[in-house]
Amino acid sequence: MFGDGLAALAIPLLVLNLTGNPLLSGLSAASVTVGYLLVGLPAGVLVDRLDPWRLLIAMDAARAALFAALYALSVAGALRVWLVLTLALSAGACSVFFESALTVVVKDLFAASGLLAANSAIELASQFSLIAGPAIVGLLAATSGISVALLADALTFAVSLASLVTVTRRGSVSRGRVRAGGAVARWPEFAASVGQGLRHLLSVRILLVLTAVQMVVNLCLSVEKLIIYDARDTLGLSPPLVGVVVAAGGVGGLAGALGATPLARWAGEMRLVVLAIGAAGVAVAGMFLASSAVALALANLGYGASLVVASLVNRTQRQRLVPRHLLGRVTGTVRVLFLAMDPLAVVVAGAATVALGGDPRPVFLAAGGIVVLAAGGCWAAGLRGAAGHAEPRPG
DSSP, X not given: XXXXXXXXXXXXXXXXXXXXXXXXXXXXXXXXXXXXXXXXXXXXXXXXXSOHHHHXXXXXXXXXXXXXXXXXXXXXXXXXXXXXXXXXXXXXXXXHHHHHHHHXXXXXXXXXXXXXXXXXXXXXXXXXXXXXXXXXXXXXXXXXXXXXXXXXXXXXXXXXXXXXXXXXXXXXXXXXXXXXXOSSOOHHHHHHHHHHHHHHHHHOHHHHHHHHHHHHHHHHHGGGGGHHHIIIIISOOOHHHHHHHHHHHHHHHHHHHHHHHHHHHHHOHHHHHHHHHHXXXXXXXXXXXXXXXXXXXXXXXXXXXXHXXXXXXXXXXXXXXXXXXXXXXXXXXXXXXXHHHHHHHHHXXXXXXXXXXXXXXXXXXXXXXXXXXXXXXXXXXIIHXXXXXXXXXXX
């Protein structure tokens, strides 16, 4: 997770240093998102066919090698932008395989009642890395150069690799292995495998409702990309205050990861996911009223916390409800559907802001209102009936 956090800033900075082109820098920053759209479905099929622990180890080894290669090329002065983009997208694809395999490994290791706490711990690490990683890259880039940041990134994946190998050798993990034919499938077999995951997703009402509402939420909440624009241009905040507003979302994410498990005990997971989605909508709508750095930061904090809680419950429900041999495919399909909403949402939100004369605040209000309605709709569409008997039993 820390390696991903380092890469989130190191790669775009490297591309900017080479080209000064914001478009290419943005493309490199979206390497994991692009990776999911390119290999999310194949990753799900392979995770269901292979030992997920071996995939975790292989992906850490590959990412350590990729970032070591970037460091070596940088030191040698042989970097070219096409090389950086190719290696960055390859690392992003490795992250897709890693995250898909990790979902199955968590299901293997934890009983149903412990899944939410386990996912919360992983999310806490992820949120922390997204705050600390860029800060450390900025420090390294300023004091020692961007090449040192690339080396640090390679070392983080090497440490992760060593920890996985150590755990595996000790035999302290319980690994369920699935062998559904060979690892490499021809196109008809691959399409049939993906179809099995999709059919299961469509056949389980709770999963279908959660997936549909998450797609609507992703479509609306991508207006978060306008927060920096709102802070700088609409409110006229200084760069340090813009940084505070953005950082508040990360702090909210940490709070959401810490609070998800106790909140689920209090409200129940089905009620909690609806409340969290609704709260995220209210927070985004509240950005319409924000007229100061403090108000916008508080709204972003609430948004970050609510979104993480909803995401954790959604992920945990998939792990509980999907059979182990289909979990990789269902997870890959769902994430591709989620992420496919992002580019469309950014275009719609940006075009709406331009049409409104550059004022993003009505867009925040409309998006937040739709999300609140979506929360009520998913409760009425099936989650209300599931609340109370879809919760895990202790033990």
